Amino acid sequence: MLTEISTLQLALSFIFILVLLIISKIKGLSNQGLIIVASLRMTIQLIITGYLLKYILKSDxxxxxxxxxxxxxxxxxxxxxxxxxxxxxxxxxxxxxxxxxxxxxxxxxxxxxxxxxxxxxxxxxxxxxxxxxxxxxxxxxxxxxxxxxxxxxxxxxxxxxxxxxxxxxxxxxxxxxxxxxxxxxxxxxxxxxxxxxxxxxxxxxxxxxxxxxxxxxxxxxxxxxxxxxxxxxxxxxxxxxxxxxxxxxxxxxxxx
Structure with a gap:
């Protein structure tokens, strides 16, 4: 049986992004904005897609x-x-x-x-x-x-x-x-x-x-x-x- 992912667990997964931002900053890169935008955009797009799919998958x-x-x-x-x-x-x-x-x-x-x-x-x-x-x-x-x-x-x-x-x-x-x-x-x-x-x-x-x-x-x-x-x-x-x-x-x- 599939283990459900809670909102808290979703939030905890963003620790990986935080670590990536720190590494990027230490290395003197200027892509922190891109990392944040890409992560947030991906999350929002997939959540919207999820709600749409709940309706679409029931359609015949x-x-x-x-x-x-x-x-x-x-x-x-x-x-x-x-x-x-x-x-x-x-x-x-x-x-x-x-x-x-x-x-x-x-x-x-x-x-x-x-x-x-x-x-x-x-x-x-x-x-x-x-x-x-x-x-x-x-x-x-x-x-x-x-x-x-x-x-x-x-x-x-x-x-x-x-x-x-x-x-x-x-x-x-x-x-x-x-x-x-x-x-x-x-x-x-x-x-x-x-x-x-x-x-x-x-x-x-x-x-x-x-x-x-x-x-x-x-x-x-x-x-x-x-x-x-x-x-x-x-x-x-x-x-x-x-x-x-x-x-x-x-x-x-x-x-x-």
């Missing part, structure tokens, strides 16, 4: 599930724009298309084919799975974009020289595309390498704490991690393969 309407999915997709894409400081309309459109297309296909495939949820819009499965896939894809896309932009800026002279010699933009940035893709999937792959030995992932831990058979929880964790790395890989692969269209103009000049 596909429209509510779809509405939540749209909100999650929009919020994730907005976060990608913000994290990567994306200003170009063309780049924003490419990000949105890659993100929405790949994540939706992955979500529905996992829910309907892999897990076989009936009905497919059961919020208990759909919303939690969507959150994990969309959240990890958001991180992967941000890493891919930042890596692509940084490499493009660092290697600008080399790329322009290749273009002058007759190379097409797609070929001139091929190495950058590969590096950006590798950067995007590396964190997920590293997590997978340590799972079961170093790390007990959140989804599996939560199921075990709630009384689920460990083997059942492990099988769920394996399938969701494979789905996550696949979704991140597909989305960032498509993006990095097409990104040159947004970073070059019709005259094959770098746009930034």
């Amino acid at each position: 309407s596909p429209w509510i599930t779809v509405l939540i999915l749209i909100i999650m997709e929009a919020f994730a894409i907005f976060n990608v724009y913000k994290r990567s400081k994306v200003k170009s309309i063309k780049l924003k459109e490419l990000i949105a298309i890659c993100f929405i297309g790949s994540s939706l296909v992955s979500i529905f495939y996992y829910i309907i084919v892999v897990v076989g949820v009936r009905p497919w819009y059961d919020p208990r499965y759909f919303i939690t799975v969507s959150g994990m896939l969309i959240g990890n894809t958001m991180t992967g896309m941000s890493l891919a974009i930042n890596s692509y932009k940084n490499s493009l800026n660092d290697q600008r002279d080399t790329i322009e020289s290749a273009l002058m010699l007759g190379a097409k933009p797609k070929d001139a940035v091929l190495r950058i595309s590969r590096e950006a893709f590798s950067s995007a999937i590396l964190p997920t792959l590293n997590s997978m390498l340590g799972m079961g030995i170093v790390l007990l992932p959140g989804m599996m831990t939560g199921q075990i704490l709630s009384g689920t058979d460990p083997m059942s929880a492990i099988l769920y964790q394996i399938t969701i991690m494979i789905a996550i790395v696949g979704t991140v890989g597909i989305t960032t692969s498509i993006f990095t393969s097409l990104a040159y269209k947004a970073f070059f103009n019709d005259r094959e000049q770098i746009l930034f």
Whole structure:
């Protein structure tokens, strides 16, 4: 049976944040404000989400599930724009298309084919799975974009020289595309390498704490991690393969 967390116990957990603030101050860092804001924002957002989920999980309407999915997709894409400081309309459109297309296909495939949820819009499965896939894809896309932009800026002279010699933009940035893709999937792959030995992932831990058979929880964790790395890989692969269209103009000049 799951042990309930009281308000006092929640407050006591913030001792970890206090210790982190002290360490940060001793080391002369200036990120104390960020630590406090991140901790409070996370707490408030999750509490609000908890109250909403109590209502949503009781719903049997596909429209509510779809509405939540749209909100999650929009919020994730907005976060990608913000994290990567994306200003170009063309780049924003490419990000949105890659993100929405790949994540939706992955979500529905996992829910309907892999897990076989009936009905497919059961919020208990759909919303939690969507959150994990969309959240990890958001991180992967941000890493891919930042890596692509940084490499493009660092290697600008080399790329322009290749273009002058007759190379097409797609070929001139091929190495950058590969590096950006590798950067995007590396964190997920590293997590997978340590799972079961170093790390007990959140989804599996939560199921075990709630009384689920460990083997059942492990099988769920394996399938969701494979789905996550696949979704991140597909989305960032498509993006990095097409990104040159947004970073070059019709005259094959770098746009930034």
